[in-house]
Each structure stands twice: as structure tokens, then as C-alpha cells.
Amino acid sequence: MTAVRQLKGKCALVTGAGTTGIGRSVALELARRGADVVIHDRTMELADQTVVLLQGLGVRAFALAADFSDMSAARALVQQAHEHLGRLDIVIANAGVSQRKPILELTDEDMQRILGVNLMATMALTQEAAKTMVQTGSGSIVIVSSINEDRVIPEQAHYCASKGGLRQWGRALAAALGPTGVRVNMLCPGAIDTPMNQPYLTAHPERRETVLNRTPLRRLGDPTDIASAAAFLASDESQFMTGASLVVDGGLSLG
Numbered sequence: 001m002t003a004v005r006q007l008k009g010k011c012a013l014v015t016g017a018g019t020t021g022i023g024r025s026v027a028l029e030l031a032r033r034g035a036d037v038v039i040h041d042r043t044m045e046l047a048d049q050t051v052v053l054l055q056g057l058g059v060r061a062f063a064l065a066a067d068f069s070d071m072s073a074a075r076a077l078v079q080q081a082h083e084h085l086g087r088l089d090i091v092i093a094n095a096g097v098s099q100r101k102p103i104l105e106l107t108d109e110d111m112q113r114i115l116g117v118n119l120m121a122t123m124a125l126t127q128e129a130a131k132t133m134v135q136t137g138s139g140s141i142v143i144v145s146s147i148n149e150d151r152v153i154p155e156q157a158h159y160c161a162s163k164g165g166l167r168q169w170g171r172a173l174a175a176a177l178g179p180t181g182v183r184v185n186m187l188c189p190g191a192i193d194t195p196m197n198q199p200y201l202t203a204h205p206e207r208r209e210t211v212l213n214r215t216p217l218r219r220l221g222d223p224t225d226i227a228s229a230a231a232f233l234a235s236d237e238s239q240f241m242t243g244a245s246l247v248v249d250g251g252l253s254l255g
């Protein structure tokens with residue numbers, strides 16, 4: 001089904017949307033479907049690069065910066081986004097960081113950085129968004145988690161813990177908010193070709209081969225694969241879904 005202008009009149013916040021990764025692709029897809037969008041990233045310079053791409057799509061687009069190592073910055077971002085847009089219908093909590101390191105070598109700083117940005121800031125962001133949405137009695141929150149939210153990857157233990165925490169947070173939020181009309185779902189990408197993955201996959205071509213061999217559809221995901229799923233969860237097409245984890249991984253998690 002063509003979803004042209006399906007989100008016209010909706011207002012969205014997409015976090016971590018200034019790179020060439022998943023967030024930018026999601027923001028472009030929401031804008032193509034007619035949504036006004038606040039683009040967030042760590043710096044205005046990054047966020048501005050995506051805002052430029054949205055211009056010409058006939059929607060309002062604004063850039064905002066916030067460093068998610070600080071939970072209060074994530075809360076303030078929601079307020080600022082609401083002020084810019086006038087309302088908040090869709091929040092795509094996408095910003096995140098990853099690290100590969102043997103579990104016994106992880107430092108407190110490693111754990112704090114990954115859990116701080118991925119879990120703590122996302123909890124603060126989505127809680128703040130939920131407070132706003134319950135007042136209007138509608139809204140869709142999409143938490144970009146990972147297939148690693150329930151898989152065991154010893155060299156990404158803290159990353160997996162952050163995504164597993166998000167899954168439980170999102171499910172609890174969904175249960176609490178359901179009666180208010182606000183939905184919360186997790187989106188679980190597999191191996192997607194983005195700046196987060198590129199150093200790992202390009203430094204050692206055999207790693208790319210290994211991932212491809214373990215992926216039944218025999219390719220890496222493209223950010224657009226995740227964008228269409230995010231738009232689905234953001235829209236009324238998924239109106240009977242809440243608390244769900246939608247896997248988009250070419251079958252990688254089957255193995």
C-alpha cells in the first residue's frame with residue numbers, strides 16, 4: 001500500500017538522526033509521509049545536515065542538539081521539541097552507542113556510557129514524551145532496540161544489557177499507557193549497514209562474510225529497511241500493536 005502523506009498533520013521527534021544511519025532514514029520516511037519532524041543529534045551541526053535533506057518535502061523540520069550522557073538533556077529535548085512543533089504524536093527513540101569488548105575487560109566508564117545513553121536517557125526521553133502524549137490521549141513511541149535485546153553476545157554484554165533493559169522498560173510503559181491511547185513498541189534491527197557497524201565490518205572483511213552467511217536473506221540491512229518498519233509502528237497501520245518487539249533482521253536471529 002502506498003502511504004503517501006499518511007502522516008500529514010502528525011508531529012514527530014527522531015533522536016540520533018544526524019548521521020547516515022537509521023535515524024536519518026526514519027526521519028526522511030516520516031517526512032515523505034507528511035509528518036513534521038524535529039531532528040535530534042549530539043550536535044546542531046549533525047542535526048542540521050538532516051534538516052537540509054527534509055527541506056523540499058513540504059514539511060516543517062527543526063534541528064535540536066542534546067547529549068544523552070545526561071538524562072536531563074533528554075527530558076529537556078522533549079520539551080523543546082514540543083515547543084517547536086506545538087504537539088508530539090510520534091517519538092522515535094533511536095540514538096544509541098555500541099562497543100565491542102571482552103566482558104571481563106569492561107570498565108565502569110564503559111558500562112556507564114553504554115547504559116547511560118542507550119537505556120537511562122531513553123527511559124527519561126520516553127517517560128517525558130509519555131507525559132505529554134497522555135494529555136492528548138494518543139501517540140506512538142517507537143524504541144529502536146536490537147535483536148540483541150534477548151540474545152547473548154559476550155563481547156557486547158553491556159550493549160545487550162542496555163537493549164534488554166529497553167525491552168522491559170518499553171513493555172512496562174506500553175502496559176501502563178495502553179488505556180490512555182498511547183502505544184509503545186520496540187523495533188529490533190539485525191545487522192544494518194550504518195556508521196555504527198561500518199568500522200567493525202569493513203576493518204575485517206571476513207566479519208562481513210560471517211554475518212552474511214548467518215543471515216538467511218544474505219545481505220546486510222539498509223537503513224531504509226528499518227525506516228519503513230518504523231513508519232509502520234508510528235502510524236495507525238499498527239494501531240492494535242503495543243508492547244511488541246518487531247524484528248527486522250533478514251532472519252539473522254533465527255540462527
Ligand SMILES: NC(=O)c1ccc[n+]([C@@H]2O[C@H](COP(=O)([O-])OP(=O)(O)OC[C@H]3O[C@@H](n4cnc5c(N)ncnc54)[C@H](O)[C@@H]3O)[C@@H](O)[C@H]2O)c1
Binds near residue numbers: 015023042144192196
Ligand atoms: N546498525 C545496526 O546494525 C543496528 C542493529 C541493531 C540496533 N541498532 C540501533 O539503531 C540505533 C541507530 O544506530 P545506527 O546503526 O544508525 O548508528 P549511528 O551511529 O549512525 O546512529 C547513532 C546515533 O546516535 C547518536 N548518539 C550517539 N551518542 C549520543 C549521545 N551521547 N547523545 C545523543 N546522541 C548520541 C549519534 O550521533 C547518531 O546520530 C541505535 O540505537 C543502535 O543501537 C543498530
